[in-house]
Amino acid sequence: MTLDTEVQSLRQVPMFRDIDPSRLKLLAFTSERVQFASGQRFFSQGDAADAAYVILEGGAEVLLGTPAGEIKVAEMGANALVGEMGILSDTPRSATIVAKGTTVALRIDKRVFLELLTQFPQMSIAVMRELAKRLERTNAQLAAAQSAA
């Protein structure tokens, strides 16, 4: 797998969809490709957020810590973006991510990511657009939930 295939993966991520190919290549190049063994943690709930991950191969489980122990709340597959909220909002990890089977991911360092956002407004706008869309979706879900109740 090379940089170009990684760029293809990044392109599948909604947040990065509208970004210039050459910028995506820079993002990929400045990121690290890491392999997690099955059951190895990407990060744990409460850790400081230092990076976001794009899953290239394999998958991951999202676990939430409860008084009764950790419970699985979601599962992520290829091309999913994980942990981006933490690095954008500068808050500790809200959940634990564990590799399900051998998983390869692209690790986007927080500092580098913010550096790129500062440097290229077009990237910032793409990220903002995605966040706004998510907010809109959440609002719609909230409204639907309220009207249902």
Place this chain on the structure above:
Amino acid sequence: MDKNLFRYIWRHSRRDQLIVCAVVLASLPFYFLSLDLPRRIVNEAIQGRAFEGGQRTVTFLDLSFDLPAFLGGGTVTLFDGFEVGRYGLLYGLSAIFLLLVMVNGGFKYVINIAKGALGERMLRRIRFDLFNLILRFTPEALRHVRPAEAATIVKDEVEPIGGFVGDAFILPAFLGTQALTALFFIMVQSFWLGLMALGVIALQFTVIPRLRRELLRLGRERQLASRRLAGRVSEVLEGMELVQVHNAYAWERAEIGHRLFHIFDLRFRIYKRKFMVKFLNNFLAQFTPFLFYAVGGYFALQGTLSIGQLVAVIAAYRELPPPLKELIDWDQQRLDVQVKWDQIVQFFSGDRLMPPEQEAKAAVAIGAGVLAAGTLSVTGLRVADGHGDAIIKDADFSLQLPAHLALVSDGTAAASALARILGRRAVEHQGRVDIGGLELSALTPALTGRHLGYVGLDPILFPGTLRDNLAYGLRARPVASAGEDPRLAARRIAEAARTGNPIESVSDEWIDFAALGVSDADELDARFLDLLRMLGLEEDLYRFGLSGTIDVKRHPHLAERIIEARRVLRARMEEAGLRGLIEPFDPTRYNAQASVGENILFGVPTDRDLTGRAMASHPGLRAALDADDLTDALVDMGVSIAGTMTEIFRGLPTGHPLFEQFSFIGADELPEFEQILRRRSRRNRGGLTEVDRAKLLSLALFYIEPRHRLGLLDDTMRRKLVAARRTVHLTLEATGEHGVEFYDVERVCVAAPLRDNLLFGRVNHTAANAQAQVVSLLTQIVDEMHLKADVERVGLDHEVGPGGRLLTAQQRAAVHLARALVKRPDLLVLDGALAPFGPARARELCRVLRDAMADRTLVVVVPSAADAEGFPARVYFEAGQARLETDDTGLLPPGRSDEDGRGQPALEEQDGRRIGVRV
């Protein structure tokens, strides 16, 4: 030092000066002979005057001379000579000419060497004397001395003096004689004309020096201005942080610019003056012949002077100006160096210096033991600051030593001032500070250097290793010879004796292990380690050790253990299923985690030419790559890399952090690589110059597939690269360049850091969290194999950098403190030495140090009364008054009296944890 340069030179080089003089004298007859010979060759041999009488032969080489009448007359014949014909005479005389040329050349050679040696020896002596004066600066004077100024004096300002020394006496002697001879000859020919010449010379010798006085003043100013420039440049360099933080570039530029203008202006004025004087000098020299022609001609026309005489006078005068001119030049030089000398002597004026160090062994004997158990008594002590305001107005107290004394600072400089006096870092005060009835300031450096420790706020570290810095206070004098080659040693010592330099060699053993209570360097290392651990440097030492290199000759045992640890690590990783975390170095396999260049070398470069980008231009390596047909493939790889880099980094501003961190190419090189790529596409490789190819190659050599992921390596290429290792090794060996230390699983790679030697492979960065897992496993194995102390010992070889800048502030402070502790001083003064550790840690260290100094005296300046808690004796300051308070429980730490304190074990155990070390 002598105020008068000439007296100084004469005092120290009299013998050599006289020898050179004698050699010059001995050379003169040969010189005059060689002047006369060409005339004889032309007249006697070629024109045949010797054969005018019609004889066919003449006597050649008859060595006979007539004795003067008062010795009884007659002729002494040493050698009758040969009878030779015309050709014989010609060849004979020519041969003598050639012989004289060689003899004169030989003399010149000998004289030049002797003069050069004389000058260089004198320079060495002057420099050493000046350095000696630098060592004698008082602590007070040091506040006003700029280091760079002193350095420029020792290095630059004395240089012309050294050049002058060889000519200082010889030149005036000979030129003066020549000039006097010529003058005498003129006087003999015509008294009046001689008198006129003398008059003009007298005028020259009175007017010219007068004009030069201004020149000297300017010269002096210039010397000071240049010296200050040197001082200023180094100040700016030292304070660069300030310049950069406050954007003071413009101001500093203007400041230096102004200084340069001032120096230029001075030099320009000196030039104008100098050439004006020269002009006048030349004019006066030519004025004499004018007088000769005009006045002499008048006399000749009048008939009072024969034309022959006039011509002879003028001819004789021709001989006069050159030596005269040189003499005047010499005088100019003399004045120059005298001025320089005056300035130098002034810099080291007596009131800035301590009295010369006496090697008074008797005084040491008297003083020894006083510091350990005398009574410290301070009587009527009064200390003023640099402006004359009183810091301590009155201090009177006495205290039986050993004791642990806290000097409680009241926010003024009082506590520190007393500490400095006790540590002998300040000499200017009124009143007396005695220990055991001896005045503290009168103790010899030999005694205090050994038994007294003072640790100030600013850690002073010299460039070198941690060990060098820790051992700095242990080198009072050499105790054993290092087995220097006796011939070399004799030469070195003879030279030292001739120039007043020390005869001790730095390569001798200077550390007196016995006096320190250790048996050898290993035990001393162990003591260093104990101290540094006590001061909280354990982790740092371990880290330094892992990144340090091992001296296999010094630690053969460690080398074996490293190989063992390597195997254990490998086996342990296998067991834990962590095999993939390290990719080991295997001579038959490509190491994906290492760069292409590293894979080709398969070792660690020891030669700068094989490090970094230079590698791509290394002829041996290039030859090997060419031989294996790899160059073109690698250049093509470089092209791909350059293409990608220029594509993805375009648009990032120069100096952006991402460039520094990720790009193969510096931001400023980007346009250059774009051009290279353009050149290449234009003519399909043909457009590339050799330099271009080397640049592209260097990109390829840095490529690591899993990190950069450009998909440039396939199995064929990997195989070829592995095969190239052998070619590279053979090529480098064939050319005799051993620039690479190759990897060998059974041997320690001396050029690589200890960590790499233990891992013997590259950490797989594509495995998540690999680094941390590997490090923790490594630490575990090092602990299990009891290698930790060995690793830490390697850490003692860590370079501290200029001024210790490669260490953190706390590490510096710890080394500074440990250096004083390792001597086991009887009296240790800490004046702000704990401040860099922060208040909490400082208090903790204070306790540890008090344990370590259990039966010896410790004086600590503490910032507040709370920090003095636990100290049995405390001095409080208030409005310049000092007040001593002591506890009734005694002056040593609780639970330890003077008697039983001495027999304690070296390590204290508490809760099984080592908390302190007795030093």
